Amino acid sequence: MAESALEQLLRDLVRIPSPNPPGDCRDIARYIASWLDVPGVEIRTLHPPEKVMAESVIATLGDGSPPVIMLHAHIDTVPVAADEAERWSRNPFEPWVADEAIYGKGSVDDKGVLAAMMMAFRDLAQEAGALAGTVVLVGAAEEETGGQLGTRWLAESGHLPPCDFIVVGEQTANRVAVAHKGVLRATVRTRGRSVHATNPDRGVNAITAMAKLVSALEVYHRELRGRKHPLVGNPSCNVGTIQGGSTANAVPDTCEVRLDRRMVPREDPDVVKEELEAVVRSVDVSPATAEIGEFLVSSWFESDLATPLGQTFLRLAGEVGEAGPVGYLPGSDAKHLMGVARGDMVVFGPGSYEEAHAADEHVSLPELRDCQGVLSRFLKVVLSA
Ligand SMILES: [Zn+2]
Incomplete structure (x- = not known):
């Protein structure tokens, strides 16, 4: 032909x-x-x-x-x-x-x-x-x-x-x-205090603090399954990378994760940001501190x-x-x-x-x-x- x-x-x-x-x-x-x-x-x-x-x-x-x-x-x-x-x-x-x-x-x-x-x-x-x-x-x-x-x-x-x-x-x-779907990316950071690992209780471990936040984000992800869109499925929250500490014999003073929050149509990115901020606030990581930022939105x-x-x-x-x-x-x-x-x-x-x-x-x-x-x-x- x-x-x-x-x-x-x-x-x-x-x-x-x-x-x-x-x-x-x-x-x-x-x-x-x-x-x-x-x-x-x-x-x-x-x-x-x-x-x-x-x-x-x-x-x-x-x-x-x-x-x-x-x-x-x-x-x-x-x-x-x-x-x-x-x-x-x-x-x-x-x-x-x-x-x-x-x-x-x-x-x-x-x-x-x-x-x-x-x-x-x-x-x-x-x-x-x-x-x-x-x-x-x-x-x-x-x-x-x-x-x-x-x-x-x-x-x-x-x-x-x-x-x-x-x-x-x-x-x-x-x-x-x-x-x-759309995507909202964000970075979560925890800060603690570094000391030698011979006596870790004198320091504040940023990775341990982050572990609590990662668990809370997983609970949030499971809750999102309830919000189903008829054509594209449910929103989701995935922790994609984690970085923290420099050596096994020191208490790490910082830890950082990057996450990907898929939005279904009609989700307002500002409301999604507030939800993520609320998840981070809801977890007691003291005496470490936690913050979320570097938001990137794709509609x-x-x-x-x-x-x-x-x-x-x-x-x-x-x-x-x-x-x-x-x-x-x-x-x-x-x-x-x-x-x-x-x-x-x-x-x-x-x-x-x-x-x-x-x-x-x-x-x-x-x-x-x-x-x-x-x-x-x-x-x-x-x-x-
Ligand atoms: Zn293409």
Whole structure:
């Protein structure tokens, strides 16, 4: 069978490496910009002042009138890890086809859905007469390192318009995902007094104090199981690292743990901070002292599919398979788009996130074609004048 334009495009995208770190997206952004440059399309490539190589691309078709539809995919990939390179059957940047799938770095995360979006966008641009609305395609840098200098920067600098419907392309097996969790990170520190271990009772042991706090955090984690979200499960609290002391023959005077508190949609990060502070306060560690701080928040996202655009998208996705709605377990750039979403937002794309970030990464061709079909039909249905 002859290779389709969609397959060819995806192969070209995989052949342009964009691993992050370092996050150099200039070549791929420029390729996308020139591929989408057809009459009627306005193209911009943009980077934040702090990182010139973090180039994103925005293509706009239409005069800005509503409904404004955004198709968003990230254009960076994770790097090929040292222990991963030898597990690839072939060169990860020289894509190959086997068993109805395309293999290569980024083929499923996120260049597959990116190719489907580009095809749907350009087909519309080339076919459309008058358009009743606007479609914006965003190819975003920096997702794999958190999106601060990619989608978040684009949104906060006013480069993205308010949107009536947003599709964030990630791996959902073509199901319509309408929620993912957020994360709050924090550091807990205890301080005691160091003395020689021959007479530890003269000192104050910071590790013993921390042990009590870690136990209290575990109790808190178990309590969180009661707060179940219908699509993404329960919030959680995990103590991920611990550091303290310098030698076995001294009483340690400091100890530090770092924790990861997953938030389900609608949890207020400020309330979560207060809960964690209350857990720390509730434990008597005297004469040691304890404090919690260095909070880092990455938001959740949720959409209720209450709008007609949301319902239309769900119906069209339902024509190619089980559409859901479902939750999405990893995070995505959707969290940075809450401020520009004035309607529904969904995460949607072929493949599974479990196939991403792995050796012999691949995307199923039937799923990829279905994805493009859904996106094309959606744009035609909601934007034809
Ligand atoms: Zn991704």
